[in-house]
Amino acid sequence: MPPKILLLEDRPTDAELVKVELIWGGITADLQRVDSQEAYEAALETFSPDIILSDFNVPGFSGLAALEIRNQKAPGTPFIFVTGSLGEELAVSTLRSGATDFVLKDRMARLPAAVTAAMESFARRGERDRMNLELLSERNLMQAVLDAAQAMIIVLDDSGHIMHINAAAERITHLPRATLVGMKFWDAMSQSEQVDTIRHEIHAALDLRHETPQRSWPMITPTERKIICSSSALAHDHRGERLVVCGIDITEQERAEQHAFFLGHFDPVTNLPNRMHFVQQLGEYCKQRAADATTVLVVMMIGVERVQDIGDSYGDAAINQVLTEVVQRLRVWQSHADLLARVADNSFALAFEVGRGPDLDMLAPHILEQLREQVSVGDSQWVLPVVHAGISLYPDNASEAGPLLKAAESALHCAPTDTDQIYAFYSPLLSDQIRERLLLESELREALKTDDQLILHYQPQVDIATGRTVGLEALVRWRHPRLDWLSPARFIPQAEACGLMVPLGRWVMRSACRQLSLWKAQGLSAPTVSVNLSAGQFSGPSLIDDVDTTLREFSVEPSLLELELTESASMRDPELSISIMEQLRGMGIKIAIDDFGTGYSNLSYLKRFPVDRLKLDQAFVRDIMTDADDLAISRAIVAMALQLRLEVVAEGVETREQLRMLANAGCRTVQGYLYSRPVAAEHCLPFMQTPFPIY
Structure with missing residues (x-):
C-alpha cells in the first residue's frame, strides 16, 4: 500500500x-x-x-x-x-x-x-x-540519533568523552570510529585555538542537562569544516550516556554564499571591486571622511583604449597583461582597499585624497603618464597603453557616491585620447554634451528609418594617365533636421559607440546599389562604386545574405560593387577574413583594403587575402612632399602592391606635386580634392562622361 x-x-x-x-x-x-x-x-x-x-x-x-x-x-x-x-x-x-x-x-x-x-x-x-521498558535508554539514544539522521551525532559521557558517533562524524573528522571513541570531544572535534571555548560549552551543557538548555554554537573542525552544534541531554543514563551533540555542516553553504557575494561585488578577472561595490564603499568613505577644506576627495575614472587592437596583434593574453599592469600601477594611488575598482571592461575607477590647487593639477597627469609607460607583452614585444581619464571631486561636483562616479564618467567620455591633455575635469557643461550625444544617437536611429535625411555623396577615383573616372567611393552625409549638414566625422563615431554601424553600413550598401540601378536605367555606364564595411558588418553572420539580397533586389552586376575593409578589421581574425573574402570574390564582388599602412599588418596574411586593391591612407599622402618617411612608406606600399599584382588607390591627393610624386612611385589611381570633393549623385554625371584634365 x-x-x-x-x-x-x-x-x-x-x-x-x-x-x-x-x-x-x-x-x-x-x-x-x-x-x-x-x-x-x-x-x-x-x-x-x-x-x-x-x-x-x-x-x-x-x-x-x-x-x-x-x-x-x-x-x-x-x-x-x-x-x-x-x-x-x-x-x-x-x-x-x-x-x-x-x-x-x-x-x-x-x-x-x-x-x-x-x-x-x-x-x-x-x-x-512494542519493546519493554528495559530498552528505554536504548530507545532514547536511537531516537536522538534518528531525529538528526543527516547531521553529525556524537554521544558523550559526563566527563565529555565520546561514547558513540555516527557516520557523518567520521566523514567530517576524517577519523575512524575506533579512534574517536574515548577521546575528549573538544580534542577530537575542534581546532586547537577553540579547545577551551568548546570545553566550556560542553561542561555548561552537562551542568544544565536536566533543564535541557537551548544552546547552539559554531565550531571549526581540524578538517576546516564549519559545524553548527547543539546539545540534547538524555533522560536516562544508566550506561553513562549523558549528552547528545548534534552538528550541521554548513561549510559548503557558507562557501556558496561567499562565492555569490564575490560574484556580485567583485570582478573575477582582476579581483577588484566591481562598480556596485565601489559605489557602496565610496559612499561609506564619504560619510566617514572628516570635513577638511585643505583636501579634496578625487574620483578618477580611467579608460584604456585600443585594447582590441592589442588583442588582434598579440593575442588575448596580451590584453590581460596590459590590464593587469594598469591595475598594479593604479594600486600605488588607492587610499583604501575598496577604492580601486574595475567598473567596465576597459575602465577603472580610483578614489584618493589630495591637497587642493597645484597638487591636484600636477597629480592627474603624473598618474596617467605612469599608466602610459610601455608594457611587455612577450619576448622583446612592448606596447604603450592608450589611456585617458575623467575626474570629479567630492563634495564640489556631487555629495553622493553614485552621482560622483557618473560625473567622472561624463568627464571620461569628453576627455581626448590623442592630445597631451588626456584628462578632463567634470563640469555641468559636460552633462550637456552627454545629453547631446544621447539625443544624436536617438536621432540617428530615426534617420535610418526615413528616406530624406541620410544621403550618399560620391568621390571619383581617377586614372592618372587618362583622366578617366574608374571608380566612385560612396560616402554618407546626414542632412540633420536640427543641425543641418553633418559630416561623417560628427556621427560615425557615435554610430560605432552605440552599435548602429551595421544598420548604417547596410543602408549605405543598399543606397549605392539603388543609385547604380538608376544610372543603368538612364543608359549611363557607371564605374565601380566602393562601399565601406565596418568591422562588425564584415564579420557579422548576415553579410553574405545582405549583399546577395541587395544585388538581386536592384539588379546590379556584382562587378560594379567594391567592398572596402580597414586593415585593422581584416586582421582581427585573418582566417575568418579570408573565408569571407573568398565568398564575396566568388560572387564577383571586388575587395579593397582601406587605410592601408595605419593598422597592424601581417604580410604573410596579406599575400593570402583575395583582394583587388589597396588604398594608401591620406596620412602618408598629406606630407609626401615634405616628409621623407611618408615618401618612403608610400613608395614601399606601391612597390609591394605591384609585386602582389594589386592596384593601389592613393587617397587625399590635393596638389599636382603630390600627384606627380605618386605617379613617379608607380601609383596609377588617385582620389582627392585635386579632382573633386565628394558630391551628390546628380553632380557625378560630368566626370562620368568626360575625363578630367591630365596633369
Missing part, C-alpha cells in the same frame, strides 16, 4: 516538483496537498498521513506552527521541512522541536532519500514502541 504523504505547500508548482522528485526516487505515494491551517488540521484527522512534508513559510500559517500541531495531534509522525532557505540556528531549532529532517528546494534530489529514511525511522520507532 503506498504511503500517505501530507504536503503543506501554497505553491502548486512546488507541489508538482515534490511529486516528480518522489517518483524519480522510486516512491509512489498517496499525496494530499493543503495550504491552510484548517485544511492541515482536518487532514491530520481524516487522512492520517504516514509522513508530513511542509514548506517553512506558508502565507498565514508557518511551518513551525504546523510542527507544533503535529506534536500535539500526531506525535511521532515524521515531519520534513521542504523549503527554500533555512538559517543555521533555525535549522538546529527545528530539529530540536521535533522535525525529522529538512530539504532545501535547490537540493530536491535528496528528498526521496530523506522521505525513505524518515519512513524507515517511523517504522523502526513503531517496533521499538
Whole structure:
C-alpha cells in the first residue's frame, strides 16, 4: 500500500516538483496537498498521513506552527521541512522541536532519500514502541540519533568523552570510529585555538542537562569544516550516556554564499571591486571622511583604449597583461582597499585624497603618464597603453557616491585620447554634451528609418594617365533636421559607440546599389562604386545574405560593387577574413583594403587575402612632399602592391606635386580634392562622361 504523504505547500508548482522528485526516487505515494491551517488540521484527522512534508513559510500559517500541531495531534509522525532557505540556528531549532529532517528546494534530489529514511525511522520507532521498558535508554539514544539522521551525532559521557558517533562524524573528522571513541570531544572535534571555548560549552551543557538548555554554537573542525552544534541531554543514563551533540555542516553553504557575494561585488578577472561595490564603499568613505577644506576627495575614472587592437596583434593574453599592469600601477594611488575598482571592461575607477590647487593639477597627469609607460607583452614585444581619464571631486561636483562616479564618467567620455591633455575635469557643461550625444544617437536611429535625411555623396577615383573616372567611393552625409549638414566625422563615431554601424553600413550598401540601378536605367555606364564595411558588418553572420539580397533586389552586376575593409578589421581574425573574402570574390564582388599602412599588418596574411586593391591612407599622402618617411612608406606600399599584382588607390591627393610624386612611385589611381570633393549623385554625371584634365 503506498504511503500517505501530507504536503503543506501554497505553491502548486512546488507541489508538482515534490511529486516528480518522489517518483524519480522510486516512491509512489498517496499525496494530499493543503495550504491552510484548517485544511492541515482536518487532514491530520481524516487522512492520517504516514509522513508530513511542509514548506517553512506558508502565507498565514508557518511551518513551525504546523510542527507544533503535529506534536500535539500526531506525535511521532515524521515531519520534513521542504523549503527554500533555512538559517543555521533555525535549522538546529527545528530539529530540536521535533522535525525529522529538512530539504532545501535547490537540493530536491535528496528528498526521496530523506522521505525513505524518515519512513524507515517511523517504522523502526513503531517496533521499538512494542519493546519493554528495559530498552528505554536504548530507545532514547536511537531516537536522538534518528531525529538528526543527516547531521553529525556524537554521544558523550559526563566527563565529555565520546561514547558513540555516527557516520557523518567520521566523514567530517576524517577519523575512524575506533579512534574517536574515548577521546575528549573538544580534542577530537575542534581546532586547537577553540579547545577551551568548546570545553566550556560542553561542561555548561552537562551542568544544565536536566533543564535541557537551548544552546547552539559554531565550531571549526581540524578538517576546516564549519559545524553548527547543539546539545540534547538524555533522560536516562544508566550506561553513562549523558549528552547528545548534534552538528550541521554548513561549510559548503557558507562557501556558496561567499562565492555569490564575490560574484556580485567583485570582478573575477582582476579581483577588484566591481562598480556596485565601489559605489557602496565610496559612499561609506564619504560619510566617514572628516570635513577638511585643505583636501579634496578625487574620483578618477580611467579608460584604456585600443585594447582590441592589442588583442588582434598579440593575442588575448596580451590584453590581460596590459590590464593587469594598469591595475598594479593604479594600486600605488588607492587610499583604501575598496577604492580601486574595475567598473567596465576597459575602465577603472580610483578614489584618493589630495591637497587642493597645484597638487591636484600636477597629480592627474603624473598618474596617467605612469599608466602610459610601455608594457611587455612577450619576448622583446612592448606596447604603450592608450589611456585617458575623467575626474570629479567630492563634495564640489556631487555629495553622493553614485552621482560622483557618473560625473567622472561624463568627464571620461569628453576627455581626448590623442592630445597631451588626456584628462578632463567634470563640469555641468559636460552633462550637456552627454545629453547631446544621447539625443544624436536617438536621432540617428530615426534617420535610418526615413528616406530624406541620410544621403550618399560620391568621390571619383581617377586614372592618372587618362583622366578617366574608374571608380566612385560612396560616402554618407546626414542632412540633420536640427543641425543641418553633418559630416561623417560628427556621427560615425557615435554610430560605432552605440552599435548602429551595421544598420548604417547596410543602408549605405543598399543606397549605392539603388543609385547604380538608376544610372543603368538612364543608359549611363557607371564605374565601380566602393562601399565601406565596418568591422562588425564584415564579420557579422548576415553579410553574405545582405549583399546577395541587395544585388538581386536592384539588379546590379556584382562587378560594379567594391567592398572596402580597414586593415585593422581584416586582421582581427585573418582566417575568418579570408573565408569571407573568398565568398564575396566568388560572387564577383571586388575587395579593397582601406587605410592601408595605419593598422597592424601581417604580410604573410596579406599575400593570402583575395583582394583587388589597396588604398594608401591620406596620412602618408598629406606630407609626401615634405616628409621623407611618408615618401618612403608610400613608395614601399606601391612597390609591394605591384609585386602582389594589386592596384593601389592613393587617397587625399590635393596638389599636382603630390600627384606627380605618386605617379613617379608607380601609383596609377588617385582620389582627392585635386579632382573633386565628394558630391551628390546628380553632380557625378560630368566626370562620368568626360575625363578630367591630365596633369
